[in-house]
Amino acid sequence: xxxxxxxxxxxxxxxxxxxxxxxxxxxxxxxxxxxxxxxxxxxxxxxxxxxxxxxxxxxxxxxxxxxxxxxxxxxxxxxxxxxxxxxxxxxxxxxxxxxxxxxxxxxxxxxxxxxxxxxxxxxxxxxxxxxxxxxxxxxxxxxxxxxxxxxxxxxxxxxxxxxxxxxxxxxxxxxxxxxxxxxxxxxxxxxxxxxxxxxxxxxxxxxxxxxxxxxxxxxxxxxxxxxxxxxxxxxxxxxxxxxxxxxxxxxxxxxxxxxxxxxxxxxxxxxxxxxxxxxxxxxxxxxxxxxxxxxxxxxxxxxxxxxxxxxxxxxxxxxxxxxx
Amino acid sequence: xxxxxxxxxxxxxxxxxxxxxxxxxxxxxxxxxxxxxxxxxxxxxxxxxxxxxxxxxxxxxxxxxxxxxxxxxxxxxxxxxxxxxxxxxxxxxxxxxxxxxxxxxxxxxxxxxxxxxxxxxxxxxxxxxxxxxxxxxxxxxxxxxxxxxxxxxxxxxxxxxxxxxxxxxxxxxxxxxxxxxxxxxxxxxxxxxxxxxxxxxxxxxxxxxxxxxxxxxxxxxxxxxxxxxxxxxxxxxxxxxxxxxxxxxxxxxxxxxx
Ligand SMILES: Nc1ncnc2c1ncn2[C@@H]1O[C@H](COP(=O)(O)OP(=O)(O)OP(=O)(O)O)[C@@H](O)[C@H]1O
Ligand SMILES: [Mg+2]
Numbered sequence: 001x002x003x004x005x006x007x008x009x010x011x012x013x014x015x016x017x018x019x020x021x022x023x024x025x026x027x028x029x030x031x032x033x034x035x036x037x038x039x040x041x042x043x044x045x046x047x048x049x050x051x052x053x054x055x056x057x058x059x060x061x062x063x064x065x066x067x068x069x070x071x072x073x074x075x076x077x078x079x080x081x082x083x084x085x086x087x088x089x090x091x092x093x094x095x096x097x098x099x100x101x102x103x104x105x106x107x108x109x110x111x112x113x114x115x116x117x118x119x120x121x122x123x124x125x126x127x128x129x130x131x132x133x134x135x136x137x138x139x140x141x142x143x144x145x146x147x148x149x150x151x152x153x154x155x156x157x158x159x160x161x162x163x164x165x166x167x168x169x170x171x172x173x174x175x176x177x178x179x180x181x182x183x184x185x186x187x188x189x190x191x192x193x194x195x196x197x198x199x200x201x202x203x204x205x206x207x208x209x210x211x212x213x214x215x216x217x218x219x220x221x222x223x224x225x226x227x228x229x230x231x232x233x234x235x236x237x238x239x240x241x242x243x244x245x246x247x248x249x250x251x252x253x254x255x256x257x258x259x260x261x262x263x264x265x266x267x268x269x270x271x272x273x274x275x276x277x278x279x280x281x282x283x284x285x286x287x288x289x290x291x292x293x294x295x296x297x298x299x300x301x302x303x304x305x306x307x308x309x310x311x312x313x314x315x316x317x318x319x320x321x322x323x324x
Numbered sequence: 325x326x327x328x329x330x331x332x333x334x335x336x337x338x339x340x341x342x343x344x345x346x347x348x349x350x351x352x353x354x355x356x357x358x359x360x361x362x363x364x365x366x367x368x369x370x371x372x373x374x375x376x377x378x379x380x381x382x383x384x385x386x387x388x389x390x391x392x393x394x395x396x397x398x399x400x401x402x403x404x405x406x407x408x409x410x411x412x413x414x415x416x417x418x419x420x421x422x423x424x425x426x427x428x429x430x431x432x433x434x435x436x437x438x439x440x441x442x443x444x445x446x447x448x449x450x451x452x453x454x455x456x457x458x459x460x461x462x463x464x465x466x467x468x469x470x471x472x473x474x475x476x477x478x479x480x481x482x483x484x485x486x487x488x489x490x491x492x493x494x495x496x497x498x499x500x501x502x503x504x505x506x507x508x509x510x511x512x513x514x515x516x517x518x519x520x521x522x523x524x525x526x527x528x529x530x531x532x533x534x535x536x537x538x539x540x541x542x543x544x545x546x547x548x549x550x551x552x553x554x555x556x557x558x559x560x561x562x563x564x565x566x567x568x569x570x571x572x573x574x575x576x577x578x579x580x581x582x
Binding site: 118204206207208209210211212213214215216217220224225228229231 | 375377380382405406408409410412413415417419420421422423424432433436437482485486489
């Protein structure tokens with residue numbers, strides 16, 4: 001007899017001697033695993049609920065449009081705040097950082113896996129893994145005191161050559177989005193490189209030999225076998241880097257000149273990201289309504305990062321179809 | 325355009341390990357030559373020296389000469405990439421490019437050669453797939469992934485990919501070892517057809533297959549594990565299988581080995 005769900009006598013579980021006895025170790029482990037899973041999920045749920053509860057009253061009191069306003073005025077009794085500027089600066093700084101970091105990371109990873117002699121590749125790879133562990137404040141300080149002087153001439157050059165294009169319009173700001181982007185790029189470079197290196201390294205020898213046997217040069221072999229195989233991995237590595245860049249706080253806060261009330265599409269403007277606005281505004285966390293405004297901004301950042309990670313997940317899932 | 329191969333005093337190494345020792349042989353154009361011998365005797369290793377694929381492995385190197393129509397493949401002024409475009413290879417395990425469609429797999433070699441014209445590619449893909457006896461099975465799904473085919477179809481796809489660039493020599497390392505008897509037969513028929521145009525070298529563990537498809541047979545053996553493999557004897561397939569000169573050859577083909 002077959003039921004609607006497709007179960008039949010034959011599907012019945014093992015019985016008699018074959019029945020699962022549920023060994024103690026298994027049961028303890030499964031309880032522990034389930035327990036910690038439930039705990040983590042409910043913790044995240046509670047945090048989200050708490051933040052939302054804090055943000056909602058401020059959003060209700062907000063006299064400006066939260067999504068489209070450029071204002072950020074959170075004095076008591078007169079709440080006007082919007083995230084338009086923050087969203088732009090956050091996204092553009094991260095996008096520029098990605099545009100710089102991803103090609104370099106792919107290049108370094110390809111060099112390490114396909115071109116460099118083994119003797120050189122090993123220590124170099126460990127060095128990159130180490131760089132991934134450097135705290136972001138260190139990058140921030142270094143960017144502030146060292147890199148800025150080197151970026152300045154580049155900036156001047158781009159401004160004079162491409163200044164007609166809004167993204168490169170010249171301005172007189174010392175801590176520019178461009179500078180922050182470069183530091184962000186350097187920060188996310190190691191993690192993207194490290195993951196890309198690993199996926200390139202896993203390219204099956206059979207695919208590489210297939211290309212070589214057809215008379216591919218090494219670069220052609222990379223193009224026909226290594227890059228297509230590694231592409232999903234590189235994409236998810238980039239998403240991971242992007243997630244870090246979007247949420248990076250301390251280095252960006254240190255580097256970006258705060259220029260409230262003056263908005264420009266230029267990468268040579270100052271400004272604030274979600275994270276740096278919140279860090280800069282910490283003195284205003286004195287009443288629940290004011291704090292709520294910052295929490296609302298933080299929630300948007302959370303949603304943004306979450307979306308980026310979700311995309312990365314989807315790409316990784318899709319990749320499974322291609323690995324044998 | 326088939327070409328002859330002359331190997332002289334070839335030693336093949338993996339780092340310090342000498343895998344194949346002192347092989348000399350001649351392979352005539354438009355013939356099928358079978359390499360037989362026990363596992364580990366260096367058949368694959370030797371085969372891969374014929375298109376300079378051996379040196380792709382870290383530490384892989386050779387001593388001696390391999391001449392294609394009289395030109396030493398290992399002389400300094402020869403580009404290994406050019407060698408591999410002339411001497412094609414089919415591997416033991418089918419290895420189509422997993423992210424490419426059937427069409428793109430077959431076209432891959434031509435694209436590497438700089439062919440871009442759609443019509444030329446389409447024509448070559450059709451000709452190669454027909455040559456590999458695969459056209460009828462895949463002509464309606466050329467845009468589907470090559471990895472979605474059966475093992476036997478994948479192997480014929482790899483053969484199509486190899487012959488699409490019209491090599492002069494085709495090397496096959498146990499091309500049927502992962503295939504069922506019907507696919508095996510299809511590939512044997514295919515070898516029989518394409519030997520009109522190519523010089524073919526095939527490694528096989530299947531004595532019947534060697535007897536069926538090849539004109540000449542080379543028997544490799546190794547004295548003991550850890551010792552390098554050697555070419556024991558080479559001759560017309562009929563002679564090797566009926567009346568070999570060496571005792572070891574006779575023992576091997578009659579199954580009285582080891
Ligand atoms: N990549 C490698 N690195 C080091 N030694 C290797 C490598 N590949 C093969 N060898 C060694 O070279 C010798 C010859 O191997 P080869 O694969 O050529 O044998 P074969 O005759 O093709 O065997 P089979 O019939 O099992 O395919 C063996 O001793 C093997 O261990
Ligand atoms: Mg072999």
